[in-house]
Amino acid sequence: MPIDNHVRIFDTTLRDGEQSPGATMTLEEKLRIAKKLEDLGVDVIEAGFPAASPGELESVRQIGQVLERAEVAGLCRTRETDIEASWKAVGAAKHPRLHVFIATSPLHREHKLKMSPEDVLEEVRRGVAQCASLCKSVEFSAEDATRTELDYLKEVFACAIENGATVLNIPDTVGYTMPQEYTRIVSEIMSDVVKDHPVVVSTHCHNDLGLAVANSMAAIAAGARQVECCINGIGERAGNAALEEIVMGLKVRRDLLGCDTRIDTRQIMSTSRLVSQVTGLHVSASKPIVGRNAFAHESGIHQHGMLKDRRTYEIMLPEDVGLSESKIVLGKHSGRHALQKRLEELGFTMGSVQLGKVFERFKRLADKKKNIYDEDLTALVADDVFDVPARFELVQVHFRGGSDQAPEAEVTVRFDGEEHSCQATGNGPVNAVINALKLCTESEEVTVEDYHIDALSGGSDAQGNVRLSVSSDGTVAHGRATHLDVVMASAQAFIAALNHLAFQVEIDRRRAVGGV
Ligand code: KIV
Numbered sequence: 303m304p305i306d307n308h309v310r311i312f313d314t315t316l317r318d319g320e321q322s323p324g325a326t327m328t329l330e331e332k333l334r335i336a337k338k339l340e341d342l343g344v345d346v347i348e349a350g351f352p353a354a355s356p357g358e359l360e361s362v363r364q365i366g367q368v369l370e371r372a373e374v375a376g377l378c379r380t381r382e383t384d385i386e387a388s389w390k391a392v393g394a395a396k397h398p399r400l401h402v403f404i405a406t407s408p409l410h411r412e413h414k415l416k417m418s419p420e421d422v423l424e425e426v427r428r429g430v431a432q433c434a435s436l437c438k439s440v441e442f443s444a445e446d447a448t449r450t451e452l453d454y455l456k457e458v459f460a461c462a463i464e465n466g467a468t469v470l471n472i473p474d475t476v477g478y479t480m481p482q483e484y485t486r487i488v489s490e491i492m493s494d495v496v497k498d499h500p501v502v503v504s505t506h507c508h509n510d511l512g513l514a515v516a517n518s519m520a521a522i523a524a525g526a527r528q529v530e531c532c533i534n535g536i537g538e539r540a541g542n543a544a545l546e547e548i549v550m551g552l553k554v555r556r557d558l559l560g561c562d563t564r565i566d567t568r569q570i571m572s573t574s575r576l577v578s579q580v581t582g583l584h585v586s587a588s589k590p591i592v593g594r595n596a597f598a599h600e601s602g603i604h605q606h607g608m609l610k611d612r613r614t615y616e617i618m619l620p621e622d623v624g625l626s627e628s629k630i631v632l633g634k635h636s637g638r639h640a641l642q643k644r645l646e647e648l649g650f651t652m653g654s655v656q657l658g659k660v661f662e663r664f665k666r667l668a669d670k671k672k673n674i675y676d677e678d679l680t681a682l683v684a685d686d687v688f689d690v691p692a693r694f695e696l697v698q699v700h701f702r703g704g705s706d707q708a709p710e711a712e713v714t715v716r717f718d719g720e721e722h723s724c725q726a727t728g729n730g731p732v733n734a735v736i737n738a739l740k741l742c743t744e745s746e747e748v749t750v751e752d753y754h755i756d757a758l759s760g761g762s763d764a765q766g767n768v769r770l771s772v773s774s775d776g777t778v779a780h781g782r783a784t785h786l787d788v789v790m791a792s793a794q795a796f797i798a799a800l801n802h803l804a805f806q807v808e809i810d811r812r813r814a815v816g817g818v
């Protein structure tokens with residue numbers, strides 16, 4: 303049978319993904335993710351393992367009820383009661399699938415199942431036939447397939463086809479296999495077992511050696527047309543193949559593999575964020591496709607190339623994965639072109655002499671400071687080009703509070719050549735400090751519009767990064783600061799925003815009198 307070029311995306315974020323330590327999700331969270339996965343365009347959603355508990359069965363059942371287009375799969379062992387539980391969970395869905403598995407490798411047969419090869423074959427025969435008597439769509443997985451004797455694996459899969467399986471899954475359960483070995487296994491299953499049978503061959507690769515995506519790609523090249531994967535590559539131990547990497551790999555290298563998926567790739571980023579937020583599993587900055595730095599460029603040479611033609615350093619468009627644009631990150635490796643572009647975006651056009659001066663100051667600042675934010679650049683330009691130095695300088699901050707004391711703050715700020723001190727209370731220490739700063743800087747009309755705080759690392763000793771926006775009379779300004787003490791970070795960010803605001807007001811005034 304000729305194989306088509308449609309690679310079915312089988313998402314198992316809600317089942318294998320939930321097996322990531324600490325990733326347990328509530329029913330509401332699972333429903334949100336399931337709907338998002340359907341919008342994303344996945345073909346199959348594995349919603350859980352219904353025999354695990356009554357709660358799991360109910361959650362798979364409810365997920366099945368909200369899906370319109372995607373198939374919903376319930377995982378089960380070959381045991382009769384497991385299959386009954388799975389069918390109870392997915393039977394009423396629009397597009398149900400039973401996913402039945404048993405381990406086939408000698409290690410699992412002898413030490414875990416305590417079964418002979420014949421016993422396992424008998425289980426496959428019985429389990430798959432029971433599934434096929436209930437459901438049209440039956441997937442059979444040979445757990446630890448890649449460490450199973452290949453001839454025996456072929457017998458097992460042939461038996462699954464004979465008894466009604468429509469999908470044959472070849473899991474690399476412990477992420478042990480190399481791409482060339484996996485290619486051979488898939489190719490031989492395709493040529494010696496599948497032959498003309500109308501069944502789809504599927505991959506399910508774990509990432510213990512970092513090869514889950516490479517192995518999945520090798521399997522597709524060898525004829526597999528279903529890939530099992532998870533958003534952000536989460537899953538048992540080192541995780542499963544990452545959906546976003548496979549989908550974008552197929553899209554970017556269509557010239558080589560000639561295959562398509564039904565994924566709306568522009569929804570990849572929002573799906574990744576949802577899964578990370580719900581599971582609490584952070585995506586590493588350098589993670590392909592969805593990491594914070596996946597489309598960020600810091601080196602001057604790369605930035606220059608990017609500004610001339612983005613294809614020099616980007617193999618896909620950030621817009622294709624749902625990002626609005628690539629990020630040119632200004633830091634000590636950045637060059638003059640990138641600085642000029644960012645200054646223009648901030649509304650500052652300047653001649654080459656002025657730009658040279660700003661560039662020099664920028665490089666000195668970048669040697670001291672890890673990231674240069676827009677506020678830093680604005681302050682630099684304000685001082686160097688417009689001769690408007692920062693108006694406010696934070697001198698001191700004290701705050702008190704606790705379980706039996708209302709939060710109270712005292713701050714000192716220098717401006718107009720003098721130090722000013724004020725006290726205020728608030729509903730928390732940050733609020734009290736900001737209230738005191740408003741009083742002290744005579745900025746009571748300023749409103750904090752937006753306040754975000756992130757821990758820069760995992761422990762309780764992490765630095766807090768505060769980003770906030772303030773507005774006054776329709777003018778909006780931003781401030782950002784990092785400090786080990788989150789109240790200090792908030793105070794510094796607020797002062798940075800006030801300086802930014804004062805600068806904008808001054809520039810507007812000069813523009814109005816024709817001085818800029
Ligand atoms: O890794 C694995 O083998 C599995 C199967 C149940 C498909 O998750």
Ligand code: ZN
Pocket residue numbers: 318473475506508538
């Ligand atoms: Zn798995």
